[in-house]
Every structure is written in C-alpha cells, then in structure tokens.
Amino acid sequence: MSDRDVLVLAEVQRDALADVALELLAAARSIAAATGGEVVALVLSGDGARYTASLGAADRILVVNDPQLAAYAPGPYLAALEEIVAAEAPRAVLIGATSIGWDMAPMLAARLKAPLVTGCTAIRVDGAGLVVTSSFCGGKMMAEVQVAASPAVLMTLPGSFRPSADAGKAQVETRALSKPLEPGEVRFEEFILPEAGDVDITQQDVLVAVGRGIQQKENVELAEELAGALGGAVCASRPVVDQGWLPATRQVGKSGMTVKPKLYLALGISGAPEHQEGMKGSDLIVAVNTDPNAPIFDVAHYGAEVDALELLPALVEAVQARRG
C-alpha cells in the first residue's frame, strides 16, 4: 500500500481476461519503475483465481471474489473497486477504455473526487505527479495533461502500450471486502451473441472497410463490388453500422471486431482511435479520405486524398484489368 504503486484493473470480459490488461501492466511498470513502487493487478470476479496466471507481470495480484461480480453490473463492480483503491491508495489507477472502463473510470473518479484523464496513450512520472498524453477530438488533437493529485484515474486507449507478457512471480492475495456486495440497480441478465451466418470478418484476408464517407446505404454496393473483385469482404466503422447500412457483425473497432487481414482498404474512414484499435495490426493498410488530417493516414501504409466514391468504380476497373 503506497502512493508510489500503480493499480491496474485487470478486467474480465465474458469469462476471459481482457487483452488490454496486459497493456496496462506494461504502462504501470514504466510508472512504477520511476516511482519505486509496485504494480498491483486487481481482478474482480466470481472466481478470480482463473485469471491470475496471465498477470505475472504484476508484483501483486489482488483478487476479489463475490457472486455479485460473476457478471458485470456497475453497482457491485464500482463498490469493490472503490474499496480496494481506497485501501491501496495508489499513485494511479489504470483502466482500459472499454465498455466496462467507460463506466468504471469516470464513476470511480467521481466517487473519490479524483482526477480523471481519458484517452491516455502515454504516461510519465513528473516529480510527485504524472504527465499524461491523451488523444481527444477523435484523435485530431493530443493533449499533454499534468495530474498532481493521487490517485489519478487514467482511462487508457487499448493499443497504446506493448502488452507485457512477463511471467513474473506475482503474489496472489484474495481480498475480502468490508461487507457483502449488494446487487445494485442495474442487473445483468444475459449475453446476446451475434447471429451466426454472416461473414466472419476476422477470418478474411482482404477487407474493404467503409466509413461515413460512403454517404448512403446504396453506395455500400460499390464497396461490395470491389471486395468481390479482390476476393474479400466489406466491413465498416461504427457510424455505418449505427445507420443500419451493415450489420454489427461487420463493425471494426473498440465495440466491434479486431481484424488483422493482409489488406485493409479504408474508404471514407477518418480513423478515430476507437476504430484504429480494431484494425491497426493489419499487414497492409491503404486509406482513402478527402481530409488530409484524417488520423487514418497515421496508421496507413499508403494513403490518397481523394473522394472514396469517385475512386471506387475506377479501382474496381483497375483491379479487374489486373486480374485479366
């Protein structure tokens, strides 16, 4: 227990440790190395021991087991998190910018009257405080933020830190809470899985991805034509799915799928951090957008500042000509 320590919320999503947990451990290690503190991983679960094996990069793993934590519900989850953070009094609490993180980080900060920074991509120690680099305005601006008070609640963008797979010898401590958790006003009922039968975009070698720049549903057909010529499938950024132009099974990004195809052809996609999170591991990224400042060009290998709708027919023709 020390204000030199860094606590990581090692989130469990549908019976699996979230990938971001290992990234957060790496970020926490770099902070703890400067403060001389420990990296503490926290697992909130109905059966936390199942998830500790991959958290060896921590110095200590705290496990809170409670039936109310078996599936995510914000009330009990926040109560447990708040009690542990209050007891540990760390310098920083690192939480992934995930579905659970977007609840927990701001709620925890509000409860503790602690500083919160969203969109964190880099963190360094600066005297008794921290300096955080944060992405906002859809990735079009980066802010350098000074955080003096502890604990700093830092909501970290997945993909910002190289995951730490260190197989250390972290001590596992099972923590009892001061009182049993209450169910809260929000109750988990069930998971609803996507309907089977649609194309699995995570298995495609070639993806033609469409964003807001596709302008209307009818234009998705143009992308389908190109995907057909390349032997791939069409996927989309969130606004296209929000409009109902493609099903949720085709969404790439934070709340959609993570894909790593041989080719990711991004058409009319600005490339907000939430989208990049799902596609930046692709082997080859070609991005087309009329906005020269679109963040998608920061992760693309090739880019073109042209209208995707104008380009599409020409590209279908050029690909077909190559195929003979």
Add this chain to the structure above:
Amino acid sequence: MNIAVVIRQVPDLIEPLEVDAAGTALDLGSASFIVNESDDHALEQAILMKEAGGGTVTVVALDCGDVDNTLYAAAAKGADRIVKIALEGDPPSAQNAAVMLAEAVKPLGADLVLVGVQAHNELEGVLAPLLAAGLGLPYVGVIRGVKAGAEPGTISACKEFPGAVMARLTVKLPAVLGILGADQPPRYVPVSRIRAAMKSTQFEEQAAAAADVEPLVAVRRLAPPAPAARAEMLTGSEVEVAARIAAILAEKGLVK
C-alpha cells in the same frame, strides 16, 4: 415514462480545429459546431420510447455552441419540452456542466435520463456518469438500445461489448443511461418541419446554477498529433490513384 435527454454541441471534426493562443485549449471561436453524435442517438432513443409507450421527452441543453438550431430540430423530431440553460463566459468543464445540468434535470422528475456516452472533446471528465452522480442515480453506459422492462419500474437496456456481443441488463428506474446508439439511426427531419418548430416552440430558458468545481488536472499543451509514421501519399486523379493502388496490390500478391 417521462424521459429527460441532455444534448451538447461539439466542434465539427470535419472542419480544421484551431488551438488557442495559450496553446492549451481549442479555439472555440473559430470552430463550427454540430450536435454531439451520441446525444443525437440519446434523443432518438427517447423519441422511440415515447412512440412505443407514451410519456414525454424533455430536452435539456446548455446554451453554447450554436445550440438553438439543434434544439428546434429536437422539437421537430418530437421533444415535448426544451429547457435551455443560459451561460456566461466560456463553456464549462464536464464537472461544472454536470452540476448545472443536474440542477435543471432534478425538478423534471424524469423516470429516465439519457445522455450520449461520450463527447469527443471530453478529456478530464465524462458528463453522463457525472450527471448521474450529481442526481444520485444509478448509471450504466455504452448502451445500444433500450425498451420497457419486463417488471414495472424497470427498463431493459443492451450494453455493447467487443465482437458485436451485447449484455442485456435490467435497470431499475430512475436511472441515467449513457447512450452509444439508438435502436434505429437518428431520424431525418425536413427543413420545413424545423422551420415550423422555430415558430411554435418556446424554449424554457433558465439561468445556470452556480458551479465552481476546481479542475483536478491542467492541460499543459494541446496540438495536432505528430505521427510516428505517415502514410505514403498517392497523388493524382481518382483514375491515377486507382491504377497505383491496383499496382501495389498486385505487387504484393493481393490481386489474383
């Protein structure tokens, strides 16, 4: 069910963003504003619920970022009441906005408060859970789709997880939800209906409650990102760019 919806204006990311002279904040004087996308979905969700089960929809907004047209559009879509909170000076932080909005929302006695789950310019605070804390109500966010619950005094909400997976939740009312997406895309309203709403809608204007939450963080520098690596840009007409992309793909064995 009586639903309150909070609507915010945010800088339009299609337009170039400028940083102020101090280099620590957006220069909002040069920005153009649009409705925050997830707030627009929150409004749509509220209207859908009213259409399905009756009740009222009250929109609450701070008067910043050219909000009037957005509020008239909300009225044209079906909002029953519009509460506009007058502001003096710069737009408030999320913490202070939450204080002001909580004071305006409390007297409405809403069963359900819907707010967009995030705004792209939120850096040191997220409005929806802060508002819930200010109202003393439960909160859950990243919600895509809400309907009346099986039990009285509840709603059923879907929380989005990666991989197109949803968690179905039962939420006891009153509560605040952070909306990511509505059950259907925000409806289009023709300009003629917005113009009609401009003539028939009376905003309920009120002064902002005092809010002086001190910031807990300080922005030292704000700037566009300096990319570690930038794409190799292909130039020329669409036909020339298409030919170049096809050649690159062929070179890499991706055209078969």
